[in-house]
Amino acid sequence: MNMDISLKDLDSLFPADFTEEQKAKAKTLFLKNLSLQAHRFYGGKMQTVPRCGIFGFNWFNVWYTPGVSKISTTIRDDNDTSFNLSSRGNLVAVVSDSTRVLGDGDCTPPGGLGVMEGKAMLMKYLGGVDAVPLCIDSRDAGGKNNPDKIIEFVKMVQHSFGAINLEDISQPNCFKVLDELRDACEIPVWHDDAQGTACVTLAGLINALKLVNKKLSDVRIVLLGAGASNTTIARLLMTDGANPANIIMFDSHGALHRDRKDIEADPRNYRKWELCQQTNPEKIADMERAIKGADVLIALSTPGPDTVMKEWVRLMADKAIVFACANPVPEIWPYAAKEAGAYIVATGRGDFPNQVNNSVCFPGILKGALLVRARKITDGMAIRCAHSIADFAEKRGISPDNIIANMEETEVFAVEAADVAMQAISEGVARLELSWDDVYKRARADIASARGLVADMQKLGHIQEPPQELLEQALQAAIEAVR
Numbered sequence: 001m002n003m004d005i006s007l008k009d010l011d012s013l014f015p016a017d018f019t020e021e022q023k024a025k026a027k028t029l030f031l032k033n034l035s036l037q038a039h040r041f042y043g044g045k046m047q048t049v050p051r052c053g054i055f056g057f058n059w060f061n062v063w064y065t066p067g068v069s070k071i072s073t074t075i076r077d078d079n080d081t082s083f084n085l086s087s088r089g090n091l092v093a094v095v096s097d098s099t100r101v102l103g104d105g106d107c108t109p110p111g112g113l114g115v116m117e118g119k120a121m122l123m124k125y126l127g128g129v130d131a132v133p134l135c136i137d138s139r140d141a142g143g144k145n146n147p148d149k150i151i152e153f154v155k156m157v158q159h160s161f162g163a164i165n166l167e168d169i170s171q172p173n174c175f176k177v178l179d180e181l182r183d184a185c186e187i188p189v190w191h192d193d194a195q196g197t198a199c200v201t202l203a204g205l206i207n208a209l210k211l212v213n214k215k216l217s218d219v220r221i222v223l224l225g226a227g228a229s230n231t232t233i234a235r236l237l238m239t240d241g242a243n244p245a246n247i248i249m250f251d252s253h254g255a256l257h258r259d260r261k262d263i264e265a266d267p268r269n270y271r272k273w274e275l276c277q278q279t280n281p282e283k284i285a286d287m288e289r290a291i292k293g294a295d296v297l298i299a300l301s302t303p304g305p306d307t308v309m310k311e312w313v314r315l316m317a318d319k320a321i322v323f324a325c326a327n328p329v330p331e332i333w334p335y336a337a338k339e340a341g342a343y344i345v346a347t348g349r350g351d352f353p354n355q356v357n358n359s360v361c362f363p364g365i366l367k368g369a370l371l372v373r374a375r376k377i378t379d380g381m382a383i384r385c386a387h388s389i390a391d392f393a394e395k396r397g398i399s400p401d402n403i404i405a406n407m408e409e410t411e412v413f414a415v416e417a418a419d420v421a422m423q424a425i426s427e428g429v430a431r432l433e434l435s436w437d438d439v440y441k442r443a444r445a446d447i448a449s450a451r452g453l454v455a456d457m458q459k460l461g462h463i464q465e466p467p468q469e470l471l472e473q474a475l476q477a478a479i480e481a482v483r
Contacts, residue, residue: 003471010351013475018482020335024305026482027351028329033474035114041466045117046124046133051087080431083162083373090370090446092131093161094119095154097138099145099170100193100227102327103303109137112168119167119192119362125454127363127413128446129370131165138173147173151180158185162370163377165362166191172268174228188369188377194228195382196358198236199365200404201229201298201323202386204356205237207393207403208344212295212319216241220294220317222287224308224331225301226251231271233298234279240383247279248290250301255290257283291315298323299331307331313340322346323356344400353401360405361385364413367443368420373431381423388412388419410451414443 003013014026039045052063061067075082083089098112099105116133123129136153140146150173154164166189169177174191181189190196209216221242223230226249238244249256256263256272257280263269264276284290291297292315299308299322308324308331316322322337324330325348334345334352346354365385369377392412393405405412418440424430434442457463 002468003475005465005471014479021305021333022482024333024335026478029478029481030475031351032328033477034471037470037474038466039114041470042463044113045121079159080373082159087130088160089162089373090128090130091161092120092123092129092163092165092366092370093154093157094123094131094133094165094167095150095157096133096135096167097145097150097169097173098135099138099168099173101168103329106170109135111135116167119165122359122407123165123363123366124450126359126407126410126447127367127417128443128448128450129363129367132161138169145170145173147176150177151184154181154189155184158187161187162373163188163190163366165366167193169193169228171227172266172272175231175271176268178228182376186375188366188374190362190366190369190377191228191232192358192362194232195377195379196362196365197229197300197325198232199382199386200356200358200361200389201233201325202236202240202383203361203389203393204323204346204354204404205296205298205321206386206390207398208296208321208346210394211398211400211403212321212343214295214319217243218246219296220246221248221296221298222290222294223247223249224287224297224299225326226256226272226275227300229300229325230298231275233300234275236379236383236386238278239379240386244278245281248284248294249275249279250287250290255280255283255285255287257281257285259283287312288315293317294320296321296323298325300325301331302326303329304331305329305333305336308337310336310340313337313342316341319343325356344403346403350407354403355406356404359407360389360412361416364388364416364443365420367413367446368417368439369424371417371432371439371442372421372424372434374421374424375429375431377420378424378427378429380427381420381429384423385416385420388416392416410447411444413447414440417443 014023071085094116096112098107098109101107101112112135120131123131138145138149178191256276258277260276263273291312295317303326320342321344322342323346324332327348330347337345346356348357389405418436421439
C-alpha cells in the first residue's frame, strides 16, 4: 500500500481484528520504529541557515570583518542592544543534562539530543522561535549529577540567548536549578517539564471542569507522581483557586503529608515538603481511600499502561476527569479509563484525543516573553498562558474529546504570546512595552515565516520526502511485534 505521508488516521493502518489494546501498543511501536528510521534518514532534525541576505562578495565585509566591529563595540557600550543587533532576541538555549529523558530515565548527556532537537524544532515551527539544543554533563568529580554545575553553565551562556529552556533534569536537582536561575539570570529561565506541563495541564483542566459543571475550588484532586511536573501543577492549581485541603499527592513512597519525615529530612526536597505541609490535611495514606470520590486524577509518573488501575478509576466521582500524561506510554490507555467510567481522558500524546502536552504552551509563552524582552517568566505569566489556551479552545468549541487547543491551530500560539506579553508588562518584568496587537502581529508573522520556510524547502527538494519503504517497514515491524 502507499501510506499517506501526513500520517493522518493512524488507527486505520492496523488490522481490523486488532483490539484497542493492540492498536495502542502497535501505534507506540510504529512511532518509535519510524522515529529511529526517519532520524537516521535526515541525520537529525535541525540545521543552521543565514537569516540575512548575501548579495555579493563585499557583503561578507559587512556581516563579518571589518564592518562587524561596529556591532561589537555598540553592544559593548549597551548590552541590551545585543537583543536586536544579533539573533539573541529570538534565540533560546534548550539545556539538559539528560538525566530524566521522557520516561526513559538517565540517557547519558548526548542521549537527550533527540528530545532537545525536537524542542528546538517545535519552537521554530510553532512559535517562530530559534533554538539550540545544549546537552551537558552535570557529573562532578565523584560521578554524581550536581545541580550547581548546570546553574554555573547557564549563568555563563545566558549572554548569548534571549531565554533558557531547561529540560529533562532529574529531581530533586531540577528544583534547585530552576529556582536559583530564575533569580540569578537577566533573561527568562523556563523549566518546560515543570512550568510548561503545569500551564497546559491547568488549561486542559479549566475546560474539562466547564464540561462537567464543576468548580476548581470545589473538586477533589489526586496527583500521582511528585516530580517537577506535578509539584508545579499543584502550585499553579492552588494559586489559581484549587483548595489545598482537597489535594492529595503521591510519590513513589506513598502519599505526601506533614508526617513524611523522609521528605522533611532532605533539604533538596523543599518543594515536596512545602506540599506536604499544604495538602492532604487528613494524612490519607493509601490510593484507594484517596481516589474514592475524587473528581480529578492527574498522573505524571511511571509510564504505563498499568500504572493507573481501572479499579481506581471506578472509585472516582461521577463524570471523573483523568489526565494520564506519562510519556511515551500513558499510565492507563484512554480506552481503558473510559471503560472504567472516566468522562474525560487526556494524555500527553497527539495520537489520542485531548493531548495535554507542553508543546501547546512553550512556543507561545517563550515568544511572548522574547518579544517584550522579559527578564523572567513568572507564575502569573504561566497562569495567564493557561487561561489564554483554555479561552481560545472554548471560543472555537470544546467537547469531552476536545478540551484544549492543539498544535495544528496556528492562531493559538500568537494569541498566547500576546496575552503573556501583556502579563509580563503588567508585572513589571518586561524591558519593552508593546501593545497586544503589536505582539500578536509580530508573532503571527514570525510563525508564518517559519512554516513558509519549511514548506519552501520541502517544495524545492532541500528537505526530501522519506521513501515509502521506510514507513512501511516501521509499520510492518510494529504489527508483527504485537500479533
